[in-house]
Amino acid sequence: MNQKNKIVSLIIAFMVCISTFFRWYIFHIELKINLLLAVVSANVLVFTWIFFKKLYAYLDRTMPYDKGIFKRLSLQIIITLIFSNIISRIVYLIGTNFITFQDLINQQFTNLAQIAGIASEILLVILLNVAHFSYYSLEKWRENALRATHLEKEKSQVQFDNLKNQLNPHFLFNSLTSLDSLIHENPTLASEFLRQLAKVFRYVLQNKEKGLVSLETELNFIKNYVALLQTRFGESLSISFNISEEFLDLHIAPVTLQILIENALKHNTINQANPLTINILTHEDYLIIENPVQLKKQVETSNGQGLHNLKSLYSFLSEKEVLIEINEMFRVKIPLI
Structure with missing residues (x-):
């Protein structure tokens, strides 16, 4: 497992633990149901990470940022928004149909809560894509800097070889x-x-x-x-x-x-x-x-x-x-x- 995957695994584990704790502390959900939700959350987060990873890798090959940052980011944000909306709907259906705290969900799922949830989802998706763009730009800068260093070293070696000759x-x-x-x-x-x-x-x-x-x-x-x-x-x-x-x-x-x-x-x-x-x-x-x-x-x-x-x-x-x-x-x- 490379360093990047290790960091993502730790973040997912941390998010699952925190959400499990809050479900117990705030909503007093019984242990069996809470553990089931933790498993669902972990799987959703892992699946989401895999999807985003594949999506970004595909777009990096077919539509790199160099060919148009705005076009790439717009398409990326739309796809991730659709995906996150589908996932959130699936999770909601699981919660309302299989978990025995329907009244609690209905109580919390007010119009204001729905608006806040949608806004949070959009903000999260935008931040996620901006973070990926920043990471992509940093990696490209590192590659270019490393390539420039290698070229400079090769140039110096050639000059030195000419000097020896x-x-x-x-x-x-x-x-x-x-x-x-x-x-x-x-x-x-x-x-x-x-x-x-x-x-x-x-x-x-x-x-x-x-x-x-x-x-x-x-x-x-x-x-x-x-x-x-x-x-x-x-x-x-x-x-x-x-x-x-x-x-x-x-x-x-x-x-x-x-x-x-x-x-x-x-x-x-x-x-x-x-x-x-x-x-x-x-x-x-x-x-x-x-x-x-x-x-x-x-x-x-x-x-x-x-x-x-x-x-x-x-x-x-x-x-x-x-x-x-x-x-x-x-x-x-x-x-x-």
């Missing part, structure tokens, strides 16, 4: 250029360089479809990547790690570190006169990547969307957001999951 052309070109010079200068180092390059691309291929990887797995990959960068930049680039072991089992999106290191290399000057130092550390469930700000005068092939896409992706992966701080140091804080 940027590794291939630029990084491969620079790596092959470095490898070409090493083959003649130091064949042993060239062989080691090629093995590290293969490990880097194997990691990207194996994890490109994964949503998350452990920090330890990402660090093992990034150390191979850093080794390739050291071969390319030499002493002009220094990357240090200060990672607490307690965080190694936590998770991040794959190639997050590679993207952030590439971002630092893309935007900052790196040469012997201006060496670049990148620090990677952990603090309070955050992975922190920081480097001094020594910006290039001009950055090629940069649309400024890399960090934005990363922040957007992590907004779906974690309740904590990606934090970016810029002063003398450029610092990015990635929430560990």
Whole structure:
């Protein structure tokens, strides 16, 4: 039984209990007859709920509110009014023909009581239909909000995947250029360089479809990547790690570190006169990547969307957001999951 049916069952049970109590307290109806009326009431309420449920489901399919709220509500109210009138007449006939308190019913069934009863019935039907419309609208809003969230998440994932795929052309070109010079200068180092390059691309291929990887797995990959960068930049680039072991089992999106290191290399000057130092550390469930700000005068092939896409992706992966701080140091804080 779903949550909605449980709530309706509790409401029906409550209504039956209350009506049974009032029949005993106000009209002093004997127990046997009161229990019989309680059974009749329960069956009527259950049947009414089933009818309304089927009716609303049918109209939701054939005449949704989106195609005309007034037309749908008008038809719905008319049908429910007819149904409730028929049910009330049937219940009244049962009461007058089979229950032994005819005089009491006739006493209570005055013209004023009939008018009040009809008005109450109309009001109840209108409120019931308005309640259903409100519930229907709320569910549609939730569905649309959920769909929008999923679309935004898919968009962020696509953008992030494109970001990961940027590794291939630029990084491969620079790596092959470095490898070409090493083959003649130091064949042993060239062989080691090629093995590290293969490990880097194997990691990207194996994890490109994964949503998350452990920090330890990402660090093992990034150390191979850093080794390739050291071969390319030499002493002009220094990357240090200060990672607490307690965080190694936590998770991040794959190639997050590679993207952030590439971002630092893309935007900052790196040469012997201006060496670049990148620090990677952990603090309070955050992975922190920081480097001094020594910006290039001009950055090629940069649309400024890399960090934005990363922040957007992590907004779906974690309740904590990606934090970016810029002063003398450029610092990015990635929430560990």
